[in-house]
Amino acid sequence: MNFFTKFEPFTRTGKNWNRLVDILAIYGFAVLAVAAAMGLRLALTARFGSGLPPYITFYPAVMAVAVLTGFGPSVLATSVSCGIAVYWILPPLGQFAVASPIDRVALIIFIGMGLFVSVTAEL
Numbered sequence: 001m002n003f004f005t006k007f008e009p010f011t012r013t014g015k016n017w018n019r020l021v022d023i024l025a026i027y028g029f030a031v032l033a034v035a036a037a038m039g040l041r042l043a044l045t046a047r048f049g050s051g052l053p054p055y056i057t058f059y060p061a062v063m064a065v066a067v068l069t070g071f072g073p074s075v076l077a078t079s080v081s082c083g084i085a086v087y088w089i090l091p092p093l094g095q096f097a098v099a100s101p102i103d104r105v106a107l108i109i110f111i112g113m114g115l116f117v118s119v120t121a122e123l
Contacts, residue, residue: 030065030073034080037061038088054089054103055081055110062114066121074121078114082107 037057044052058081066074086096090103098104 026069026073027076029069030077031080033061033065034058034077034084037081038084041089054085054106058085058110059113063117066117071118071122074118075115078111078118081114082111085110 037060041052041057044057062074062077062081065077083096086098086107087094090107091099098107
């Protein structure tokens with residue numbers, strides 16, 4: 001039996017199709033949770049001003065994804081959160097760059113904590 005005959009193709013009636021749909025749903029949930037966190041951040045910023053910490057709404061989103069879905073989706077949630085924060089929250093806005101050394105350290109800490117939560121949720 002070679003490698004390619006072990007796997008059933010992704011047909012709409014096969015068990016692999018159901019697995020593909022499940023995977024897409026789980027990873028889609030991770031992206032949706034981060035989008036909701038950004039929406040909540042925008043609402044909080046409109047209500048209370050721009051002094052919010054950069055990752056205040058992303059930590060709970062990453063934690064919820066880690067607990068509910070597992071390692072892979074929570075790593076995706078951490079990555080998407082970092083991308084959103086760097087592009088839309090941290091100066092210079094609208095660029096994938098971080099100007100402040102303090103913001104770089106905060107980003108590294110967020111990535112570390114996101115990965116830590118991801119691994120811990122799998123235990």
